[in-house]
Amino acid sequence: MTLDERKLQILETIVREYIQSAEPIGSRTLSKNPKMKISSATIRNEMADLEEMGYLYQPHTSAGRVPSEKAYRLYVDQLMTIMELGGILQEEIKSVYNTYMDEFTEAIQRTARLLSRITSYTAFSMAPQAKHLNCKFIKLILLGEMKVLLVLVTKERIVRNYVITLTQPASEAILDKVGNVLNICLKDITLYELNDSIMDKLDALTEEEKSLLLEMIPLLKEILIEEDRQRVYADGLDKIFNFPEFADDIERAKKFIETLNHQTLLAHKLTENIQRDLSIQIGEENVEEAFKDCSVVTATYKIDGKPIGTFGVVGPTRMNYDYVVSVLDFLRKEFNAQISRMIND
Amino acid sequence: MTLDERKLQILETIVREYIQSAEPIGSRTLSKNPKMKISSATIRNEMADLEEMGYLYQPHTSAGRVPSEKAYRLYVDQLMTIMELGGILQEEIKSVYNTYMDEFTEAIQRTARLLSRITSYTAFSMAPQAKHLNCKFIKLILLGEMKVLLVLVTKERIVRNYVITLTQPASEAILDKVGNVLNICLKDITLYELNDSIMDKLDALTEEEKSLLLEMIPLLKEILIEEDRQRVYADGLDKIFNFPEFADDIERAKKFIETLNHQTLLAHKLTENIQRDLSIQIGEENVEEAFKDCSVVTATYKIDGKPIGTFGVVGPTRMNYDYVVSVLDFLRKEFNAQISRMIND
DNA sequence: TGTTAGCACTCTATGTTGTTGAGTGCTAAC
DNA sequence: GTTAGCACTCAACAACATAGAGTGCTAACA
Structure with a gap:
C-alpha cells in the first residue's frame, strides 16, 4: 500500500486537529472539515489503510483515530511548515x-x-560545558593565608569563581607570577588542554612558585570535573x-x-x-x-x-x-x- | 468548657494518628490505641466537646474527626517534642x-x-541579600576597552561577578587606583552604606579617576538593586x-x-x-x-x-x-x- | 456524676445496571 | 472508486442499590 496524496492530506489534517483537541478524530468530524471534499465513508476506508500502515490507531473500538508516533515523525519530516514569527x-x-x-x-x-x-x-x-570554553584569562586573588580565589574569564565572557585551599601559604606577589604563567598557558586553549602545555613553562619559575603552581594543577582539574556537572x-x-x-x-x-x-x-x-x-x-x-x-x-x-x-x-x-x-x-x-x-x- | 488533661491527650493522639494516616480518625479506631483506656463512647463525647471548641471537625457526618488548624497550632505550641536526631x-x-x-x-x-x-x-x-553582607574587598579587572569585571568578595566569602560597561575607556592602572579607593570605602561596611562614605575620599584622585569612580557608583547601585532580587x-x-x-x-x-x-x-x-x-x-x-x-x-x-x-x-x-x-x-x-x-x- | 453498651441514623464509597451517542466495518447501490 | 445505510461496539454517564464506618442519643451501670 502506498501513501498517496489524499492519504497524506487526511493524515495531516488528523495530526493538526488532534494537536488542537487532544480528542480522537472520527471520520464524520473529519468530513466536516472544509478541506475534505470526500464523504465520511471514504475517509473511513482511508483511515483503515492508514491504521494498517501504522500511522493511526484507535484507543478502543468505536473511538476515533489518534496519530501514532510514526505519524508525528512523518509530519515533522515532511508536512510541517516553519513560519516566520510575528x-x-x-x-x-x-x-x-x-x-x-x-x-x-x-x-x-x-x-x-x-x-x-x-x-x-x-x-x-x-x-556551556567548561571543556568547550576558551580561556581568556585567569586572575588569582589572595583571600586568606591559605585561600586563593581563582577568577576565570572565558572568551565568551563567562565568569566563574573558585576558592582554592592551599597546603602552603602564598603571597600576592607569588600569586601574580603564577597567575601570569597560567595565563600564558591558557591563552586561547580550552581548559582541557591545559595540562599538556603547562610543563614547558616551569623553568622560569623559582622553586616556591613552581611548587605552588604544581599544587594548583590538580585542583584546577578537580574544579573542571566539578564544573562539568552541567x-x-x-x-x-x-x-x-x-x-x-x-x-x-x-x-x-x-x-x-x-x-x-x-x-x-x-x-x-x-x-x-x-x-x-x-x-x-x-x-x-x-x-x-x-x-x-x-x-x-x-x-x-x-x-x-x-x-x-x-x-x-x-x-x-x-x-x-x-x-x-x-x-x-x-x-x-x-x-x-x-x-x-x-x-x- | 476547659481543655483538661484527657482532652489534651485525645487531641494529641488524633493529631499524631492523622499525620500518619491522612484519614479521619473515628472514636472506635482511637479506643483501640493502647494509650487510650476509655471506651469509644466516652471518646465520642470528648470529641464532640473538642469539635465545639474548634479543635476538630468532620469532613461530613458519619466520618471520623480531623484536626483543625487551631489543633495543629496547639500541637506545635504545647504538645510537640523536639527530639535529638539520630x-x-x-x-x-x-x-x-x-x-x-x-x-x-x-x-x-x-x-x-x-x-x-x-x-x-x-x-x-x-x-543572603546583598544588603546584609559586609564587603571584604572588590577587584576591578579590565575585560575590554569599555568593559570592566567587578569581583566582589564579602566577609562571608560570597563571591559575585558583575560586568560593567563604561562610557569612557579605562586602563588597568586607573582601575587599580579606583579599586583601591572603593576598597577603603567599603571596608567593613555593608554595600548599602557605600554612598555616604565615598564622597570624602574623592580629593586624592585625578580628574580622570574621579570621573570613572563617579560613573561607577550608580552602576554599583543598580547592581545591588538587581542583586536584591533574592x-x-x-x-x-x-x-x-x-x-x-x-x-x-x-x-x-x-x-x-x-x-x-x-x-x-x-x-x-x-x-x-x-x-x-x-x-x-x-x-x-x-x-x-x-x-x-x-x-x-x-x-x-x-x-x-x-x-x-x-x-x-x-x-x-x-x-x-x-x-x-x-x-x-x-x-x-x-x-x-x-x-x-x-x-x- | 462520669462511663459505657446498644441502637437507629447518616453519609460516602463502591459496585451494578441501563442508556446514550460517537464511531466503526461491511455491504450494496450508484 | 465513492457513498449511503445499517448493525455492531464500547466508553462515558447517570441512576440506583449496598456495605461499612462513624455518629449522637438514650438508658443502664459503677
Missing part, C-alpha cells in the same frame, strides 16, 4: 536580551523562562498540567517533574543532540523513561561555528511542532548573534 | 558541608537538596505528590508548583520571619494562596548573630512537625557553625 513576538524575544544582559548564565536562564512563556510548554536550557535550568514546570494527558494522570505528571528536577538526566538530554542545529525527539525516541510519552525539541547555540550549548522545550507528543520549531529556530539565530556581539565588543 | 542522620548532615564547600551559594543549594531528601517534603533555601532555590517539588491531599487534586498540585517556581513570592515567604530562629506557619496563617492548605517551617541562619538568610520546608498541614522542627533546628545550628568556620579561617 513582528511583536520577534520584538519580545529580542528585548529579553537587550536589557542588562551582561552575564552569559543569566542569558541562559532567561532563555528558558522566555521559551516557556511564549510556547506554553515546559522549557529548559543548558550553560548547569541546566528548567522553567514552566507547571505548564505540563495544562495538557489533559498529564493533568488526568498524576503518576505521569509526577514522573515528569521528577525528571526535570534531575540535573544530570536533563544535562544528558540536552547534550545528546548538540551537533545538530535543531533536533526533534518524539515519544519512544527519548531514552528517558519519563519522556517516552513526550516530545522534546532542542536547539543548539554556537560560538565561532562550534556548538557549545542547547535549549529546548518538552511537551506532549501532540506538540505544536510548527510553532515550536519556528520559535526555536528564530531564538537560536538570535542567540548566536547575541553571543558574537558580546564576544566581539 | 547519629547517622547527624553525620549525613555534617558530611554534606564537609566536602568541597567553598562557595556559599553552593552550600545554600545543597541545603535545600539535603532538607528535601531527609524530610521528604519540598524544601527551599535563600541566599536568590531562592527549591528542591523536591515532586515530593508533594506523595501526599494524597495533593496527589488527588491536580488543581492544588498545580498551584503549589506554580508558587514554588515563582521566585519573588518564595523570596518573600523566606524573608517574612527572618527575625526568628524557627518559625511555623500553619494553613491559613500563610498569606500565599497556594500555601493556605500547607504548613511552612523555616529556620534562619546568622552571621555574627545577625540573621541573613533562611531555609525551610513546605508540606501538608498534617506535617510531621516533631521531626521537621528537630531537623531544622539541628541544621540551623550546624549551618551557623559552618559559616563562622568559613569566615574565620
